[in-house]
Amino acid sequence: MTLHFTNARLINPETGSDALGSLTVAGGLITALDGPAPEGARIIDCGGKCLAPGIVDLGVKIGEPGERHRESFRSAGLAAAAGGVTTIIARPDTAPAIDTPETLEFVTRRARDASPVRIHHMAALTKGRAGREMTEIGFLLDAGALAFTDCDHVTTDSKVLSRAFTYARSLGALVIGHPQDPGLSAGAAVTSGKFASLRGLPGVHPLAERLGLERDLALVEMTGVRYHADQITCAQSLPALARAKDAGLDVTAGISIHHLTLNDLDVGDYRTFFKLTPPLRAEADRLAMVQAVADGLIDVICSMHTPQDEESKRLPFEEAASGAVGLQTLLPAAMRLYHAGAIDLPGLFRALALNPARRLGLPQGRLATGAPADLVLFDPDTPFVLDRATLLSKSRNTPFDGERLEGKVLATYLGGASVFGPQE
Amino acid sequence: MTFRARHLLGIEHLAPDEIRTVLDLADRYVDLNRRTVKQADVLAGMTQINMFFENSTRTQASFELAGKRLGADVMNMSVAQSSVKKGETLIDTALTLNAMHPDLLVVRHPSSGAVNLLASKVNCAVLNAGDGRHEHPTQALLDALTIRRAKGRIQRLTVAICGDIAHSRVARSNLLLLGKMENRIRLIAPPTLMPPGVAEFGCEVYDDMAAGLEGADVVMMLRLQRERMDGGFIPSEREYYHRFGLDADKLAHAKPDAIVMHPGPMNRGVEIDGTLADDINRSVIQDQVEMGVAVRMACMDLLARNLRAERGRKAVETYA
Numbered sequence: 001m002t003l004h005f006t007n008a009r010l011i012n013p014e015t016g017s018d019a020l021g022s023l024t025v026a027g028g029l030i031t032a033l034d035g036p037a038p039e040g041a042r043i044i045d046c047g048g049k050c051l052a053p054g055i056v057d058l059g060v061k062i063g064e065p066g067e068r069h070r071e072s073f074r075s076a077g078l079a080a081a082a083g084g085v086t087t088i089i090a091r092p093d094t095a096p097a098i099d100t101p102e103t104l105e106f107v108t109r110r111a112r113d114a115s116p117v118r119i120h121h122m123a124a125l126t127k128g129r130a131g132r133e134m135t136e137i138g139f140l141l142d143a144g145a146l147a148f149t150d151c152d153h154v155t156t157d158s159k160v161l162s163r164a165f166t167y168a169r170s171l172g173a174l175v176i177g178h179p180q181d182p183g184l185s186a187g188a189a190v191t192s193g194k195f196a197s198l199r200g201l202p203g204v205h206p207l208a209e210r211l212g213l214e215r216d217l218a219l220v221e222m223t224g225v226r227y228h229a230d231q232i233t234c235a236q237s238l239p240a241l242a243r244a245k246d247a248g249l250d251v252t253a254g255i256s257i258h259h260l261t262l263n264d265l266d267v268g269d270y271r272t273f274f275k276l277t278p279p280l281r282a283e284a285d286r287l288a289m290v291q292a293v294a295d296g297l298i299d300v301i302c303s304m305h306t307p308q309d310e311e312s313k314r315l316p317f318e319e320a321a322s323g324a325v326g327l328q329t330l331l332p333a334a335m336r337l338y339h340a341g342a343i344d345l346p347g348l349f350r351a352l353a354l355n356p357a358r359r360l361g362l363p364q365g366r367l368a369t370g371a372p373a374d375l376v377l378f379d380p381d382t383p384f385v386l387d388r389a390t391l392l393s394k395s396r397n398t399p400f401d402g403e404r405l406e407g408k409v410l411a412t413y414l415g416g417a418s419v420f421g422p423q424e
Numbered sequence: 425m426t427f428r429a430r431h432l433l434g435i436e437h438l439a440p441d442e443i444r445t446v447l448d449l450a451d452r453y454v455d456l457n458r459r460t461v462k463q464a465d466v467l468a469g470m471t472q473i474n475m476f477f478e479n480s481t482r483t484q485a486s487f488e489l490a491g492k493r494l495g496a497d498v499m500n501m502s503v504a505q506s507s508v509k510k511g512e513t514l515i516d517t518a519l520t521l522n523a524m525h526p527d528l529l530v531v532r533h534p535s536s537g538a539v540n541l542l543a544s545k546v547n548c549a550v551l552n553a554g555d556g557r558h559e560h561p562t563q564a565l566l567d568a569l570t571i572r573r574a575k576g577r578i579q580r581l582t583v584a585i586c587g588d589i590a591h592s593r594v595a596r597s598n599l600l601l602l603g604k605m606e607n608r609i610r611l612i613a614p615p616t617l618m619p620p621g622v623a624e625f626g627c628e629v630y631d632d633m634a635a636g637l638e639g640a641d642v643v644m645m646l647r648l649q650r651e652r653m654d655g656g657f658i659p660s661e662r663e664y665y666h667r668f669g670l671d672a673d674k675l676a677h678a679k680p681d682a683i684v685m686h687p688g689p690m691n692r693g694v695e696i697d698g699t700l701a702d703d704i705n706r707s708v709i710q711d712q713v714e715m716g717v718a719v720r721m722a723c724m725d726l727l728a729r730n731l732r733a734e735r736g737r738k739a740v741e742t743y744a
Contacts, residue, residue, distance in 0.1 A: 192620040192621070193620055193621040194620075194621035194622075194624040194625070195621075196619075196620070196621070197596075197619035197620060197621050197622050197625075198436075198596070198625075199536060199537065199558060200536035200537075200555075200556050200557035200558030200559070200593060200596060201536050201537070201556075201558075203620065205620070269537075269540055270536070270537030270540055270541060311513070314513070314515055314541075315513065315514065315541075316514065316533065316535030316536070316537055316538035316541055316556075317535070317536065317537045318535050318536060318537075318556070319535060
């Protein structure tokens with residue numbers, strides 16, 4: 001079917017433009033920008049609302065296999081479609097970990113049948129994410145793994161890691177690290193400082209992140225592997241990242257939307273929905289991170305969607321599970337940065353869609369002729385109060401429950417077909 | 425007389441006038457406790473449950489005695505060796521107890537914030553008897569009462585708190601209380617046992633006993649947990665005693681009439697010299713234990729009054 005979106009505020013992350021125009025879709029691809037309406041095309045009047053490339057969310061935890069009560073491919077896909085996320089890049093920190101081509105094939109098949117949006121998979125870098133032996137990186141690449149990561153399990157043995165990096169480099173594989181010194185952060189529930197001391201919670205110093213990052217970057221320099229840091233959240237890590245980029249290393253970095261919109265004080269009276277990995281940081285760090293995204297030093301904004309059931313969160317703070325869901329709240333939360341005047345919409349979609357797609361070698365994330373018609377139509381100004389009961393994830397551990405947010409997804413298209421919004 | 429609190433979860437949520445109310449009432453209970461017949465009936469007919477998820481002899485005994493002297497029916501539950509081992513969650517345990525309609529719930533738990541979590545799930549008044557390294561409000565209140573009775577006031581004093589401050593809920597609650605009452609606070613500890621960012625609380629931080637004790641009115645020693653003595657946080661017990669253990673020489677830096685306190689149980693010869701601990705001219709350690717019962721009686725009395733008032737209001741609303 002041919003679609004012609006008119007009167008749309010086109011958010012183009014490649015050109016940085018944000019202007020009214022029209023967009024034509026045929027055969028699942030974008031065929032024209034500001035072209036005439038083709039004969040017989042269905043005309044969709046966007047009413048001046050924003051039309052942007054669908055979000056490519058790098059690092060989503062889905063509970064398959066092992067924890068389907070927390071999230072399934074189906075529930076994650078529905079939440080993603082409602083949140084304007086058209087491509088999910090799933091994490092391998094499942095039970096068991098996705099560390100063999102057989103498991104990868106299994107989840108790929110399951111995801112394809114169950115989800116309304118695209119789901120791609122990453123694979124573990126070491127077997128069982130245990131940090132001892134590398135996985136079959138070659139076979140896993142052939143089976144469709146987009147990147148290799150042990151998620152929040154940090155390999156302490158630098159020898160193992162350097163070999164895995166070297167091997168991955170020979171195949172051109174992308175490795176995703178979790179920059180954190182595991183010794184310093186062991187047992188920590190929050191970032192150390194006045195608030196942690198007042199609440200009597202074990203904290204980790206922000207420099208533990210730089211310590212992990214510097215180690216990884218030295219190994220990148222040693223091996224030449226393509227490297228992405230999953231979350232950089234502290235101002236003190238930024239100079240190291242900038243240095244590595246200036247030196248021409250193939251390095252990128254991401255951050256979760258929660259670290260860009262919340263700070264350590266939000267934990268308040270031991271609210272476990274605000275317990276994240278890494279923990280929320282000081283306000284000064286948050287502001288520095290927003291600036292780093294605006295400057296392009298941090299490349300990717302993700303949701304770091306981590307579903308946890310009620311039982312694992314209804315515990316004393318130290319014992320409670322870590323992580324928050326974010327697929328459905330990523331876009332409205334990101335609008336906080338837009339409304340605060342920190343980052344414009346093309347800049348946001350560069351970090352939400354274009355950069356992660358490019359880094360993973362996907363054709364998505366662009367509003368350009370020939371690109372897949374994965375699109376999100378949204379109104380950045382619609383205000384609402386989030387009720388977590390309305391979330392489509394099986395787990396509803398969002399830190400934004402009861403929060404006032406602005407920005408509502410009106411429709412989501414995947415290859416030109418509507419997967420969320422008014423059913424025509 | 426003002427006391428608005430619904431629960432006693434920490435000093436953080438108490439205002440200075442509420443603290444004064446507790447201390448004034450506790451003074452009266454000290455007198456009662458010194459009589460032969462130590463019986464009041466302010467909690468008569470009420471049920472008090474002591475729920476200790478962490479082993480405790482002294483605090484549990486103190487709460488039990490306080491409740492009994494006020495006429496409450498007191499039940500002790502050592503949860504450390506019961507249903508928790510069977511996998512029941514804290515909230516389920518709380519809901520089970522709540523269904524038995526207790527009026528006062530006294531809780532100690534090894535995790536910071538656990539008592540706050542529990543308080544949000546029950547209808548009765550909850551007293552925090554120590555949660556992790558967060559707060560131990562009745563200890564700070566009994567320390568304040570001890571200081572007020574020894575020094576005649578609880579303002580404008582220089583108080584030195586020495587020892588394992590990082591892992592101490594007693595230190596946190598005292599820090600908050602003494603700050604609210606406008607005292608000068610000094611923290612003395614090896615840097616490995618000092619919590620980060622603590623200087624932002626408005627206290628002075630020292631890692632040298634002589635300098636920190638200079639001119640102090642009150643010297644508060646903290647217990648050093650056995651498991652922290654060997655290598656992890658400090659090199660050895662003997663080096664700790666040499667540098668941070670309180671003895672007559674170090675105490676000489678404080679004011680001549682400075683009092684010595686310790687929340688107990690003491691490690692004699694680790695954080696405090698045994699002779700000094702027993703010196704009736706300087707040590708008020710036994711007074712602290714006595715004040716403990718009185719302060720806990722005062723806290724439970726005040727919470728029970730608020731609980732009755734709240735239930736009365738609810739009953740009126742129901743029938744109106």
